[in-house]
Amino acid sequence: MRRTLWTILCLINAGWACAQTLYAPGERHSGMQSPIYAAVDGNPAQTTYEKGPLWNTGSNRQYQTIQAAIDDSNAGDVIVVAIGSHSGPGNRDIDFKGRAVTLRSVEPLDPLVVAATVIDCGGSNTDPHRGFFFHTGEDANAVVDGLTITNGAGCYDGGAVKCWNHSSPTIRNCLITGNLSGGRAGGIFCAHYSNPAITNCIFTGNAATTGYGGAICCFDNSSPTITDCIMTDNGAMGSGHHGGAVYCHDAGNATLVNCFISGNTAGHRGGGFSAYWSDPTLINCTIVGNASLEGGGVSSFRQSNPTLVNCIIRENRALDGPQIALINTIRIWGVSIPTEMTVLFCDVQGGSAAATVDASCTLNWGQGNIDLDPQFVEPGYWSDANAPWDANYSDYVVGDFHLPPDSPCVNAGDNTSIPAAVTRDLDGEQRVFAERVDLGADEAVAEIADLNGDGVVDFLDLAVLADEWLKNAAGLRADFSENGRVELSDYTHLARWWKWTAKWRR
Numbered sequence: 020m021r022r023t024l025w026t027i028l029c030l031i032n033a034g035w036a037c038a039q040t041l042y043a044p045g046e047r048h049s050g051m052q053s054p055i056y057a058a059v060d061g062n063p064a065q066t067t068y069e070k071g072p073l074w075n076t077g078s079n080r081q082y083q084t085i086q087a088a089i090d091d092s093n094a095g096d097v098i099v100v101a102i103g104s105h106s107g108p109g110n111r112d113i114d115f116k117g118r119a120v121t122l123r124s125v126e127p128l129d130p131l132v133v134a135a136t137v138i139d140c141g142g143s144n145t146d147p148h149r150g151f152f153f154h155t156g157e158d159a160n161a162v163v164d165g166l167t168i169t170n171g172a173g174c175y176d177g178g179a180v181k182c183w184n185h186s187s188p189t190i191r192n193c194l195i196t197g198n199l200s201g202g203r204a205g206g207i208f209c210a211h212y213s214n215p216a217i218t219n220c221i222f223t224g225n226a227a228t229t230g231y232g233g234a235i236c237c238f239d240n241s242s243p244t245i246t247d248c249i250m251t252d253n254g255a256m257g258s259g260h261h262g263g264a265v266y267c268h269d270a271g272n273a274t275l276v277n278c279f280i281s282g283n284t285a286g287h288r289g290g291g292f293s294a295y296w297s298d299p300t301l302i303n304c305t306i307v308g309n310a311s312l313e314g315g316g317v318s319s320f321r322q323s324n325p326t327l328v329n330c331i332i333r334e335n336r337a338l339d340g341p342q343i344a345l346i347n348t349i350r351i352w353g354v355s356i357p358t359e360m361t362v363l364f365c366d367v368q369g370g371s372a373a374a375t376v377d378a379s380c381t382l383n384w385g386q387g388n389i390d391l392d393p394q395f396v397e398p399g400y401w402s403d404a405n406a407p408w409d410a411n412y413s414d415y416v417v418g419d420f421h422l423p424p425d426s427p428c429v430n431a432g433d434n435t436s437i438p439a440a441v442t443r444d445l446d447g448e449q450r451v452f453a454e455r456v457d458l459g460a461d462e463a464v465a466e467i468a469d470l471n472g473d474g475v476v477d478f479l480d481l482a483v484l485a486d487e488w489l490k491n492a493a494g495l496r497a498d499f500s501e502n503g504r505v506e507l508s509d510y511t512h513l514a515r516w517w518k519w520t521a522k523w524r525r
């Protein structure tokens with residue numbers, strides 16, 4: 020669980036840079052500022068309210084604790100949490116009590132505000148607390164938006180958040196870090212027909228200390244939709260425990276899209292992702308540098324059939340099935356119950372030949388799979404030669420997972436597998452660029468004014484245009500308007516995109 024602060028900050032910045040462009044301006048809570056809200060010299064740390072740190076924008080009332088604000092709210096209200104650390108009774112174990120209200124920071128899409136608006140659960144093994152407990156049938160109109168949730172500990176299920184009993188809130192733009200559970204889900208637990216929408220969240224440094232799902236565990240007919248999330252450095256610790264980042268159990272049919280899962284560790288199966296008696300779906304996920312004993316990237320167990328489409332699964336480590344493993348129950352129970360996995364349009368290191376497929380299990384190896392180095396802009400690496408099961412193990416250093424335009428993962432995916440609601444990649448760029456989707460969470464988006472393809476529009480591109488200036492011919496490179504002549508309108512286009520820089524160059 021070691022990670023330099025620099026790396027975490029880079030990840031957070033990268034993730035939140037993505038977040039900035041994920042929503043149209045009209046969705047950015049514009050016009051919500053109150054006369055009693057004041058940011059001094061643009062420093063969010065000095066944002067305060069006069070009568071308490073909570074402000075209900077619907078009733079214009081202020082409160083001392085989050086729970087007090089929720090208890091006095093009505094459907095549709097928006098409760099704004101002031102910058103600062105919120106702890107103690109009333110600011111943890113928060114219960115929406117079925118209310119369809121939004122609880123958010125002053126600017127959920129500003130990473131500095133999110134990092135500075137903290138629910139500090141202050142939990143411990145002797146004094147268990149988590150951030151939120153949804154258990155009253157909340158639906159997607161119960162919203163937690165743009166908060167940091169940390170220091171949850173001591174609970175068996177859900178270090179940061181528990182969704183239970185048909186409770187399916189929306190959790191978005193949150194930083195969920197440094198939470199522990201004794202059993203299932205260091206971060207978010209969902210069980211018993213609970214299907215939260217978890218979007219644009221960062222999970223880092225959470226652990227199920229003796230259990231399942233370092234970041235997220237879905238259990239018992241619960242199928243969360245997990246989109247645009249970054250999960251790094253989470254763990255399902257202890258022998259016999261599974262799902263370093265995500266664990267799906269008993270019809271935990273989660274859908275993950277555009278997620279980056281890296282540097283997570285499980286004590287037993289599924290360093291990144293683990294399915295038990297479940298049929299989850301992973302689309303456009305980048306799963307690199309995770310570790311476990313079986314299935315370092317993804318594992319399938321007991322009549323599961325996880326489907327992986329448009330994913331990158333590489334650089335994971337395990338004694339058995341470094342990238343993927345299909346494990347028959349006979350290994351543990353002495354009774355044979357097989358399992359499946361379906362893989363198509365994925366880049367899997369070692370291909371199907373390197374997969375562990377136990378007797379009677381079925382690896383459905385579909386069309387479009389490749390085994391080629393994605394050429395990440397900055398590859399991650401294992402920080403020493405020791406494996407996770409060795410003493411003195413140190414872990415995976417997460418890199419920059421963006422794809423350069425000449426990556427073999429560019430334009431190698433299946434467009435028809437992308438859910439209709441998903442129009443953006445993890446950067447917030449268009450999900451399908453150049454007519455065909457890329458593999459992994461990133462789409463490599465180029466700009467036509469970048470004539471030499473080096474990822475930036477600058478004088479080198481201007482030189483190409485100058486060379487073709489006022490020429491009339493077919494196929495001129497700088498004829499952006501495609502009218503057979505390089506002229507003012509083409510120059511205007513280049514000038515408009517001047518200093519444009521590709522995400523993979525940043």
Ligand SMILES: [Ca+2]
Pocket residue numbers: 429430451452453454455456457462463
């Ligand atoms: Ca593409």
Ligand SMILES: [Ca+2]
Pocket residue numbers: 444445446448461462463464522
């Ligand atoms: Ca991108």
Ligand SMILES: [Ca+2]
Pocket residue numbers: 468469470471472473474475476477479480
């Ligand atoms: Ca260029």
Ligand SMILES: [Ca+2]
Pocket residue numbers: 497498499500501502503504505506508509
């Ligand atoms: Ca032209």
